[in-house]
Amino acid sequence: MTTFRELGLSESLLQSVESMGFEEATPIQAETIPHALQGKDIIGQAQTGTGKTAAFGLPLLDKVDTNKEAVQGIVIAPTRELAIQVGEELYKIGKHKRVRILPIYGGQDINRQIRALKKHPHIIVGTPGRILDHINRKTLRLQNVETVVLDEADEMLNMGFIEDIEAILTDVPETHQTLLFSATMPDPIRRIAERFMTEPQHIKVKAKEVTMPNIQQFYLEVQEKKKFDVLTRLLDIQSPELAIVFGRTKRRVDELSEALNLRGYAAEGIHGDLTQAKRMSVLRKFKEGAIEVLVATDVAARGLDISGVTHVYNFDIPQDPESYVHRIGRTGRAGKKGIAMLFVTPRESGQLKNIERTTKRKVDRMEAPTLDEALEGQQRLIAEKLQSTIQNENLSYYKRIAEEMLEENDSVTVVAAALKMMTKEPDTTPIALTSEPPVVSRGGGSKKRGGNGGGYRDGNRNRSRDGRGGGDGRNRDRNRDGRGGGDGRNRDRNRDGGSRGRKGEGQGRPGSSNGRGERKHHSRPQA
Structure with missing residues (x-):
């Protein structure tokens, strides 16, 4: 293994890394950091949990001149949760160097962000639309930017942010360095790389190097109406310390969290319709152990870095195999073991095969208890x-009463x-959940339908990740949970929602796609 001291980082960054308890670099860090420190463009293919934030964060922070009061680096992330998480991580790593980090995202008061921008942060971490909004307002100037990071680029493609990313990249100096990280490399991401990057170094962490070997994976074939009882039985049998249950839609998350509480489990849900304050409160309680079970949508869980998650339950099979990898990556971290359970309805066996092909690993079958x-x-x-x-406790204070009980009862009865x-x-307690349509795989895949995920549901193609319509391409960078950006323009919506049709049904708007589940992309002048 390579130590951080072998990578050529500045002493102040090494001090921060070592104070955080890290000595050895992960494969993606060991391969990325030396090239990035030389100023080369990087394409990094790595899944969640491989240490990619430090892989781009350390060279990004290393290049910052703290005597220069200007934005020198920007990190573009798909969701506000990930922007916050990356911002916190960069702050910790850059603390001893005194690098100023500012996260900006929709759902937060834009005037507050403008005031913070006037204090000359060195690095901006934000969602595409909010960054673009500040560029257009001239409250964010990028003429001194030396490094641009695209984090989870494939996820930004899925959310329809490619045009915003292109607009941002055309606004930074041509000589800037680009670090692009993506779990997958669909064609639109390759085109971004060809247009905006110069002879990039392609670094790929193979599936066998990802932390998935630490995760035991099982699937259960179960009918939709029986899922909830199976889930509660698994929770009783496995008794997880901290568990995340993934549902496909906001409605599912709300109903599941309420039903779990009715059955006596300490559970709360997280999705795009919650206020930012509520979301942060739920996450804090989960980290502290006040909540046993966190129920989440895919988008709301992006970027969460919570240690100690022992079990992940895929209550609804994900729309695409890549989301499955992101989901189960919440457990089995830092060398610890994790367990991932996947509920598969009879019509979803094709999607299970897609997942196994993507992960290059067979998921073991388990019978429903x-x-x-x-x-x-x-x-x-x-x-x-x-x-x-x-074996491990001092029981001397309890033995007298135990002996008295054994005088009156046999030992088996006492233990029983x-x-x-x-x-x-x-x-x-009777529980009624609204049924979700199965994810029916047709031809195996997500690769050729505009990056919008795996098999579509019952032929209803025009859907975004949580089952809502894809939007019409106008209200750009919505802070991705279905809320306006806080400045009245509805620019930065968090796309756990996107534009909707009938409430809860996710019917795409007329004109929102080209009929193949693909977003419209308007051409821009070449850089």
Whole structure:
């Protein structure tokens, strides 16, 4: 393994990295950082959980001249959650060098951002539309930018941000360095690279190098109407410390989190219709362990970096295999083991095969547990805890009462009573969830339909990731949860939502696509 001290970084950055507890670089960091420090353009293909933020963040921060009061680097991210997360990470790494980092995104007061921009940050981290909005307002000037980072470029393509990215790239000096990171490389991303990058170094972390070997993957074939009972039985049997449950739509997330609470689980949901304050509150409680189960949409969970997630439950199979990789990457981090469960309805077996092809790994089948198996599973977990207590704890203060109980009862009866007291009784509160259409794979894939994901649902092609319409290409950079950007123009919407048709049904607007699920892209002058 390569240590950070071998990569040629400045002492102030090494001080920050070492204070964060890191010594050895991950493969993507070891390969990217030396080339980036030499000023070369980089195309990095890496999944979530490989350390790509530090891979682009360290050379970006290394180049900053803190005596120069100007924006010298911009990081463009698909969602505000990821922008916030990357901003926090860069702040930690650049702390000893005193680099000023400013995240800007829709949903936050734009006047507050304008005031912050006047304080001359060195690096901007933001969503495409909000960055473009500030450029057009002339509140953000890019003439001193030396480095541009495109983080999760394929995700920005899926969300329809390619035009905004092109507009931003045409506004920075031609001599700038570009670092492009993407899990996949669809044709539109390749065209961006060809147009705006100079002889880029292509660095690819192969699937076998990603942290997925630390994740046990299972799928359960289960009918739509039986999913919820199967989920609760798995939660009882597996008793996860922290779990994320993924639903495909906002409605699904709301209904699931409410249903879990009715069954006695501490759960909350996160999706685009929540205010930023509420989202941050939910995430804080989840990190602190006040919430056992976080229910989330794909987009709302982008960029979340929460340590200690032991289990990921794919309640709804994702629209495309790449989203599956992002989802399960929430667990199995930092060398720890994780478990990922995937619910597959009978009509979704083709999408399961797509996932296995993409991950180059077979997902093991697991039978859905019965109610009796759930009770027995709980008891076995409790028995393991009792055995651990016997071996590791001082029980001298409890033995006198235990001996008295054994004088009146046989030992099996006493242990059985303890198991009964510690076992959660099955809750059969009736739960009714709105059914979601299956993801039916047709021809295997996402590659040729404008980057909008895997198999489409029951022929209803014109959908964005959470089941909503794709928008008509006008209200650009919406802060991707369906909310206006805070300045009254509805420019920076967070696309957990996008433009909608009938509420909850996600019917695309007429004219929002070309009939093949692809967004319209208008040509711009060549740089």
